[in-house]
Amino acid sequence: MPSPDLAAFVAHAGRLADASGAIVRRYFRTPVVVDDKPDASPVTVADREAETALRALTEAAFPGHGIIGEEFGRVHAEAEYVWVFDPIDGTKAFITGKPLFGTLIALTRRGVPVIGIIDQPVTRERWIGVAGERTRFNGAPVATRPCPGLDRAIINTTSPDLFDAAEGRAFARLARRCKLTQYGGDCYAYGLVASGFLDLVVEAGLKPHDFCALVPVVAGAGGAMADWSGRALDLASDGRVIAAGDPAALGAAVAVLTEA
Amino acid sequence: MPSPDLAAFVAHAGRLADASGAIVRRYFRTPVVVDDKPDASPVTVADREAETALRALTEAAFPGHGIIGEEFGRVHAEAEYVWVFDPIDGTKAFITGKPLFGTLIALTRRGVPVIGIIDQPVTRERWIGVAGERTRFNGAPVATRPCPGLDRAIINTTSPDLFDAAEGRAFARLARRCKLTQYGGDCYAYGLVASGFLDLVVEAGLKPHDFCALVPVVAGAGGAMADWSGRALDLASDGRVIAAGDPAALGAAVAVLTEA
Numbered sequence: 001m002p003s004p005d006l007a008a009f010v011a012h013a014g015r016l017a018d019a020s021g022a023i024v025r026r027y028f029r030t031p032v033v034v035d036d037k038p039d040a041s042p043v044t045v046a047d048r049e050a051e052t053a054l055r056a057l058t059e060a061a062f063p064g065h066g067i068i069g070e071e072f073g074r075v076h077a078e079a080e081y082v083w084v085f086d087p088i089d090g091t092k093a094f095i096t097g098k099p100l101f102g103t104l105i106a107l108t109r110r111g112v113p114v115i116g117i118i119d120q121p122v123t124r125e126r127w128i129g130v131a132g133e134r135t136r137f138n139g140a141p142v143a144t145r146p147c148p149g150l151d152r153a154i155i156n157t158t159s160p161d162l163f164d165a166a167e168g169r170a171f172a173r174l175a176r177r178c179k180l181t182q183y184g185g186d187c188y189a190y191g192l193v194a195s196g197f198l199d200l201v202v203e204a205g206l207k208p209h210d211f212c213a214l215v216p217v218v219a220g221a222g223g224a225m226a227d228w229s230g231r232a233l234d235l236a237s238d239g240r241v242i243a244a245g246d247p248a249a250l251g252a253a254v255a256v257l258t259e260a
Numbered sequence: 261m262p263s264p265d266l267a268a269f270v271a272h273a274g275r276l277a278d279a280s281g282a283i284v285r286r287y288f289r290t291p292v293v294v295d296d297k298p299d300a301s302p303v304t305v306a307d308r309e310a311e312t313a314l315r316a317l318t319e320a321a322f323p324g325h326g327i328i329g330e331e332f333g334r335v336h337a338e339a340e341y342v343w344v345f346d347p348i349d350g351t352k353a354f355i356t357g358k359p360l361f362g363t364l365i366a367l368t369r370r371g372v373p374v375i376g377i378i379d380q381p382v383t384r385e386r387w388i389g390v391a392g393e394r395t396r397f398n399g400a401p402v403a404t405r406p407c408p409g410l411d412r413a414i415i416n417t418t419s420p421d422l423f424d425a426a427e428g429r430a431f432a433r434l435a436r437r438c439k440l441t442q443y444g445g446d447c448y449a450y451g452l453v454a455s456g457f458l459d460l461v462v463e464a465g466l467k468p469h470d471f472c473a474l475v476p477v478v479a480g481a482g483g484a485m486a487d488w489s490g491r492a493l494d495l496a497s498d499g500r501v502i503a504a505g506d507p508a509a510l511g512a513a514v515a516v517l518t519e520a
Contacts, residue, residue: 029457092442096414097457099383100360100444123359123383154356159443160420182352183419184360184444197289197357 006114009081010130012061013105013117019057020050020087020103021121028122029097046094047071050087050103058083068235070209082108082235086209090158090186099123102187106212111235116213118191127191129216135194144223144245145196150252153178153199156189167204167240170228174202174256190214193245194221200253204228206239218243223250230254266374269341270390272321273365273377279317280310280347280363281381288382289357306354307331310347310363318343328495330469342368342495346469350418350446359383362447366472371495376473378451387451389476395454404483404505405456410512413438413459416449427464427500430488434462434516450474453505454481460513464488466499478503483510490514 027046051071058067062083066076069085076082083106088094090101099122107115114131127137134141147153155178163171175181178200185192185201187210192198194217215225215233224247225233228240242257244250287306311331318327322343326336329345336342343366348354350361359382367375374391387397394401407413415438423431435441438460445452445461447470452458454477475485475493484507485493488500502517504510 029455092414092440095457096416096442097452097455098360098445098448100358154352156356159441161441180352181419181421182356182444184442185358188358192357195289195357197355 006130009062009107009115010128012058013107013115014128016054016057016105017103017117017119017126019053020105021119021124023050023053024088024094024103024121028094028099047087047091051085054083054085054087054105068208070207080110082111084108084113084209084212084235086213089210090188093184093186098184100185100188102191104187104209104213106209106216108212108235113212113215113233116216118187118213118217120188120191125191127194127217129194129213129218129220131216131220133220135217135220137191137195142195142221144193144218144221145199147199147244147246147249150174150177150249150256151179153249154180154182155200155202156182156185156192156198157201157203158184158186158189162203162205164204170257171202173259174253177256187214190218190243193223193243194218196221196245199245199249201243202241202253202257204240206241208235208237211237211239211241214241214243218245221245223247226250226254228254228257266390269322269367269375270388272318273367273375274388276314276317276365277363277377277379277386279313280365281379281384283310283313284348284354284363284381288354288359307347307351311345314343314345314347314365328468330467340370342371344368344373344469344472344495346473349470350448353444353446358444360445360448362451364447364469364473366476368472368495373472373475373493376476378447378473378477380448380451385451387454387477389454389473389478389480391476391480393480395477395480397451397455402455402481404453404478404481405459407459407504407506407509410434410437410509410516411439413509414440414442415460415462416442416445416452416458417461417463418444418446418449422463422465424464430517430519431462433519434513437516447474450478450503453483453503454478456481456505459505459509461503462501462513462517464500466501468495468497471497471499471501474501474503478505481505483507486510486514488514488517
């Protein structure tokens, strides 16, 4: 059972996802989203409107907490508890009408993610991960699947363009060892790891608002996340991440990624 | 207005999509789909069960027509009218729980696609294209969007692994000229071209069952499809395909793909 505080924070996180989902759904597949002025683009409007709601609700509920968001930066980031928001993770998917983007809501305690939500507002799918608890998908507990070896693994990455040249070579080396490689998905792919349909997601160039919410979701389903050297992820990580449904596959992936 | 025959064929195609959708939904995200025996794998069971239904319904309704399907090959492929089926286009998406695969149903007349359906049975989204008619998405007419130049285009391909080395270089050359490149999506991406959310899809290695249904969907929304040399697609095409929402972008893409 979570501590009373954590339970209140989980309930708050759920209310946040409800609020952002209502906003993001209004913009999905509207002509306005394909406008691309760099300044006040409708994508930015959707992002900013959702993040504004997430921040306002959180400041009202927990004024002593910090907030890090993709659009509006850091407030009280030195606080014990810091909320981390990405209103639309998977902007390209969002603007092209693919319902595989997501809203990411995380709570970190002393830099470590303890609550994570991956919310897909169009298909109305939500993964909730809480430290010490079983991850839930639309209310039902989920579990990762075992992966007896890399040669049995389905590996996913959103785009080969995430990687610089050295990272791309390392990823290709790992992908060649796996059974199947799949592209696309953004945060949704990490939810599918938690639900036992993917074995590995390997990406680079992520920011804390991209990965903090994923950690409790994957860990609470029996999986593991780390950076490419196998270190646990926190607010200071370098943005190179691995998610593995089977913790043994995490070690195997690190070994291949770090080969000389 | 379609000819009376074509209207009857369109109605039949809709019934086919209803039937295959009911079958495919039963297998989506069931543990059984992740089994991967090469012979009687559950993926194959879902594919075969859906294609069996598609063929049985079609043989009963139009015994003089030909049928080409991914799983069970060709029957009467010399007939004037040939139905072309791919029960699950996007097998990797299907087995990993991403609802961006689709069932493809096409009717060709003398080798030329005249009816196409892209059906996503989980999200219950269906594009219907008919020669000479406006493409419909869940019953409502759709239109592609204009693309004033390649530098404004969002280009999509399911996976860089579709291409051989020369094709990969040609695709990379084209992608560098575009504004954004996105991966994943299979047939669903062609539907998003028809709906005006993507500008280009460029792929290779496709079979007639992968592309015949796409042609009427994209063309009926105001777009265009061709092979990489700009020739119209038919049953004899080589599997290198371009879909463009703006027909002018098709020519521009061919020019870049065929640069020496």
